[in-house]
Amino acid sequence: MIEDISYSEALELVLRHARAVEYxxxxxxxxxxxxxxxxxxxxxxxPPTDNSAMDGWGVRASDCSESPVQLQVTGTILAGEEWRGSLGSGQAVRIMTGATIPEGVDAIVPFEEGEERGMNVMISQRVNAGAHIRRKGEDYKExxxxxxxxxxxxxxxxxxxxxxxxxxxxxxRRPVVSIFSTGNELVEPEEQTPGCKIRNSNSYGLEAQVKSCGAVARVLGIAKDEKNVLKEYIIQAMDSDMLVITGGISKGTADYVKEVMQELGAHIVFSKVRQRPGKPFTFSLLREKPVFLLPGNPVSTMVCFELYMRPFIMKAMQSNTNNVLTVVACIDENIATKKGRTDILRVIMKEEQGKNIASLTGAQGSGILTSMVKANGLLIIPEEVNEIKKGEEWPVRILNTF
CATH class of the missing domain: 3.90.105.10 (Molybdopterin biosynthesis moea protein, domain 2)
Structure with a gap:
């Protein structure tokens, strides 16, 4: 088991174990x-044929080289209809948007640029060959x-x-991601919460994040801090493609998850990453299936998903994109960080005078769930940096919004 690794090392190890799902x-x-x-x-x-881009009259451009000119209207062509006639000199034909261009027509005059008088139409301006005609295969060719x-x-x-x-x-195929949270302090969202209890937000935030990748989320509920219970939940999840567990991975007296995983024969690939939030993040394999062990703090959970699980899921689905967009933004305040760890800060992105501006959402504690609600971007500060000055430009990862 590797301990105390960098964010980039952790991401590389995680992605190395992404296996393609079937199609x-x-x-x-x-x-x-x-x-x-x-x-x-x-x-x-x-389009399958040359067709009209406008409702108007089909004409010969050579007839309209001088204006005004009066042409005889010989009929009407509707979209989807086949017109077997051929347009002669001095003639025009009414033609609707999308209708196939007949023989003899090499330009379209929109209705608003002519005046129909009985069986004739008066064209008052010069017409160029090819005007308002969409060519066969203009969009794509066989x-x-x-x-x-x-x-x-x-x-x-x-x-x-x-x-x-x-x-x-x-x-x-949509990979199936099983999710459960651990902790005797947790209750489900619909339950009453005595002062010592906390509603289980992690499972359902993760459920939404998993779905946003196009994967299937299966929420198993809350596992109590008991070894036998944890084993039952983990074994139950082994029919899915991957498992994510939140909580129970630090050094508390009731944090049994890593111990239970090892008892079940799991290989702990790494534990603890030099980052904030999410330092306790642990990645393991059980029966060759990836198991993501995320911290219990809500922000840590959601940030770790964005950093590791989203790109992992997209790679497993063989996507040529990791579903992540990064833009450069001007930082609007001085930010002090601790050298030797990667800091992931929640920011609000906005555009001012054509420039992207990023500001912190406020307090950045790992338990402040509203910092993720306010944020539309993550500012990832490498561990070799200990300060960002106001006005500097930095890449910001746009949080998934669809």
């Missing part, structure tokens, strides 16, 4: 926020690589899949 094939309509496990090439041209394996599927992606008739897609 499954499902309807494109069910693929939102899933990770793609195949390259997808366009199966057709989009065979174009549209999506690479590992893509995190978004709502616009669903629309593109539908546009080319890609009805089923291969995506990563």
């Amino acid at each position: 499954e094939e499902l309807s494109y309509r069910e693929a939102l926020h899933r990770v793609l496990r195949e390259d997808i090439q366009a199966m057709s041209f989009h 065979g174009d690589l549209l999506f690479e394996s590992g893509r995190y599927i978004t709502a616009p992606d669903i629309g593109v899949l539908a546009s080319m008739g890609k009805i089923t897609v291969k995506v990563s």
